[in-house]
Amino acid sequence: MKVLILGGAGMLGRKLAERLARDGRIGSNEVSSLTLYDVVEPQKPAGAKFPVATLTGDLPADGETDKLVASRPDVIFHLAAIVSGEAEQDFDKGYRINLQGTMNLLDSIRRAYADAQKKPRLVFTSSIAVFGAPFPERIPDEFFTTPLTSYGTQKAIGELLLADYTRKGLLDGVGIRLPTICVRPGKPNKAASGFFSNIIREPLAGHEAVLPVSEDVMHWHASPRAAVGFLLHAASIDGARLGNRRNLSMPGLAVTVGEQIEALRKVAGEKVVARIRREPDPFVQGIVAGWPRNFETRRSIELGFVAERSFEDIIRVHLDDELGGRIA
């Protein structure tokens, strides 16, 4: 099967490509080729036994999505988006990339596969940002989407379009709302949610990390490895099992910051935990207070999506996948 990843240079796109190179298949179908697309040059995964092409471009530009789907990939992962903070600061850019880009993609697919017997599986990464406070302690599958960011709005609209195009038989979409990805590899960034990963990743690497909120803050996590698992399961699941409700909150793990730190202590010891410096930041605390913290994701669990069951497991995934098991 031909696979296209939009957003192939991002953290998830890269990990997904590496996993495809390693597995050589999605479910029971062999990958015959992979195309990675992003605004910056994606990196080819090592060891792929199928041809890998990389492309760069501007997703919402005229004709761009037509070109991307002209070869009729069997599976399209649409991970391309600008992040929440940027979409909030630059209203036009957010709507252009995250909404117009997605709308163009859907219409290009509609045209390119008009006479195709089989429509492509389109896996769309949505976000828990489609939910906006106030919400119940655990957000159920049937809770309404009232985003409090433009990013969340753009994702919620993408979900609606994906479901309608699927219902009309124009494509075969599955939208998955990812938890916060933790432990996020790479450098600390300025995202308000960055500290959830920073306080684990940095101490494990021998560096100090700043904790801007109190230990009772609860949040919703899954590892990068689990997120790649969600994407692959979404790519191969029988669409009939989803019916018309094509968008799913993914399973995750709800833990408090205190529980994160306790897990780090168990896995890596007191010396590592001591590298966390508490520096309360009312601004970050205010933002985080409006975020979802726990979900009841019955549907995705029934449909076979699997997340970590303990935060120690999440830390061990990071140790295995990023640090070769070594703690500094």
Added chain:
Amino acid sequence: MKVLILGGAGMLGRKLAERLARDGRIGSNEVSSLTLYDVVEPQKPAGAKFPVATLTGDLPADGETDKLVASRPDVIFHLAAIVSGEAEQDFDKGYRINLQGTMNLLDSIRRAYADAQKKPRLVFTSSIAVFGAPFPERIPDEFFTTPLTSYGTQKAIGELLLADYTRKGLLDGVGIRLPTICVRPGKPNKAASGFFSNIIREPLAGHEAVLPVSEDVMHWHASPRAAVGFLLHAASIDGARLGNRRNLSMPGLAVTVGEQIEALRKVAGEKVVARIRREPDPFVQGIVAGWPRNFETRRSIELGFVAERSFEDIIRVHLDDELGGRIA
């Protein structure tokens, strides 16, 4: 205050214009001018004490919405849409009018009022078609929107955009999900929901009406007069009372077809009821089975929106407003 009605030639637009002409005000604000816009020439309401202009055009055409809001109306009623059946049959037309038209309008408002101290109140008519089966017996305010028509999808997207543009301070939007309007004046039409009105309107006018479903079918109704009341209340309500959740299911009345007929008997007698001919239609029954039938609209009731409390009242509104009280 300057008022603009988009969709001013439709049934609701016309009734809203007539009411404005009669009242001369919205809440405590005097109407200083009224512009009616539609794809066909709207009718000017009789007796208005303020200037009324009528315009025709194609809402999503380039530059069209810029022209419409250039004079910076204080209140804009956006009722313009193609109906559910047509949007389902003509995918492109539905998305062009109902989605692109709305997106253009929002962006034109954003530009036209960029340096305005006060943003316009935009009243957007959404629909209970944003909900798709299966749903609970009574749909609560926080139930998710999983439309099963392109029309419902386009309305749900309009709601999300309205909320985001409002949150960003670009306009001051209120979206209202209207119940099925009953008794709908005019000729019987081919809409699958037409019979809910036909079985009341036609017998009252001395004509036979066909009932294609069984009497236990329940549905959600409000009169045209109540709907105009919703629009006016949405135009004048303090936005701060809504917070960030700008879209509301309107109150309505859940009755079975049997209860509709019983109310008709009480108001108009057996002779009129005898004009209803039962002719079961499995196709219509199938469509209707997927529709919402009852709602729990706590929020809109708390916010002061008022619907009828009995179906006899709904019939009497029709008698008063359309038939001068006369039963044939």
